[in-house]
Amino acid sequence: MLGNFDFDVIRRALPYLFYEGMTFTLTLTALAALGGLIFGTAIALMRLSGYKLLGRIAGLYVDFMRSLPLVLVIFWFYFLVPYIGQWLTGSARPIKVGAFASSLITFIMFEAAYFSEIMRAGIQSISRGQPAAASALGLTYAQTMRYVVLPQAFRNMLPVLITQTIVLFQDTSLVYVLSIPDFLGAASKVAQRDGRLVEMYLFAAVVYFTISCIASFGVRRLQSRIAIIR
Numbered sequence: 001m002l003g004n005f006d007f008d009v010i011r012r013a014l015p016y017l018f019y020e021g022m023t024f025t026l027t028l029t030a031l032a033a034l035g036g037l038i039f040g041t042a043i044a045l046m047r048l049s050g051y052k053l054l055g056r057i058a059g060l061y062v063d064f065m066r067s068l069p070l071v072l073v074i075f076w077f078y079f080l081v082p083y084i085g086q087w088l089t090g091s092a093r094p095i096k097v098g099a100f101a102s103s104l105i106t107f108i109m110f111e112a113a114y115f116s117e118i119m120r121a122g123i124q125s126i127s128r129g130q131p132a133a134a135s136a137l138g139l140t141y142a143q144t145m146r147y148v149v150l151p152q153a154f155r156n157m158l159p160v161l162i163t164q165t166i167v168l169f170q171d172t173s174l175v176y177v178l179s180i181p182d183f184l185g186a187a188s189k190v191a192q193r194d195g196r197l198v199e200m201y202l203f204a205a206v207v208y209f210t211i212s213c214i215a216s217f218g219v220r221r222l223q224s225r226i227a228i229i230r
Helices: 008-048 052-066 070-089 099-124 129-136 141-178 183-194 197-229
Strands: none
Touching: 008 052, 008 099, 008 141, 008 183, 008 197, 052 099, 070 099, 070 141, 099 141, 129 141, 141 183, 141 197, 183 197
16 A cells, blocks of 8 residues: 555655745744733633623633634634724725734634633632732732732643643644645645645644644653642
């Protein structure tokens, strides 16, 4: 069976697959993870605030985003964002956003729902005595969160946050539906151009599997180190 494989097509496509495809995938993953973490932390603080309205709005957002298929959200934002931009700017035509901006907004909004739950668990893992002690020292709520609670919550939840980022890295392959040349999209283009679907999709699977396994191994090492520090 392997005798019919043309592995040379993979060798010839390597520069395109990694310099363009993988660079795009890693860039989208990093930006979406950073944006999702910032937005998700804000949502987590809303859910834990003493204002019930803020907590309900944040809870509805999380439940809504987590109940939708990701590929549907990608399509939804890709076609809807230009019209939202037209409405906000008063333009006569839908504004041009582009596939990359649409996909980035989609992943930030979607991943924020998951990151917020991770951060909420991390904040709730901090002993209640610490915020009380910070308040007794004269720190405001914002200062307590910034200097006492959030640094410890980030450290406690770091392995879980990285694990969610690995899932995000895998999920970014869905942007191929927008004809974006991410790693899977680049492999798909080469496969269709050269008529080597099996070789290219098998190679793409091996690359995703290898990167995810290495990252997961790093998470386990990190968990061990954090456990020792505790």
